[in-house]
Amino acid sequence: MRSDSVKKIALERIKTLFEQAETTNDLKLSNRYVFLARKLAMKANISMPRVYKRRYCKHCYNYFIPNKTCQVRTTKKKIVSYLCLKCNKRTRIPYHTRTKK
């Protein structure tokens, strides 16, 4: 019971941290928010929600702002590729078109 509410609160805080990371113009501050959000997720033992997982670099945790801190490309293999301009590595996220079924 207790851990459930801890997770809820952590999720809430992660949400507000990413909201703030989005609104601020200070890159250092956005990276700090990402750092804090990750710490929170780790402490509450939850995985980062998918929406937020793709907003920062998998390798150096740099906050992604398209055409500013990263380049976004889609490939023929149905992958969204984020090229981080800080560490020059790619974070790849597959996308599926679920038209069948």
Ligand SMILES: [Zn+2]
């Ligand atoms: Zn990076």
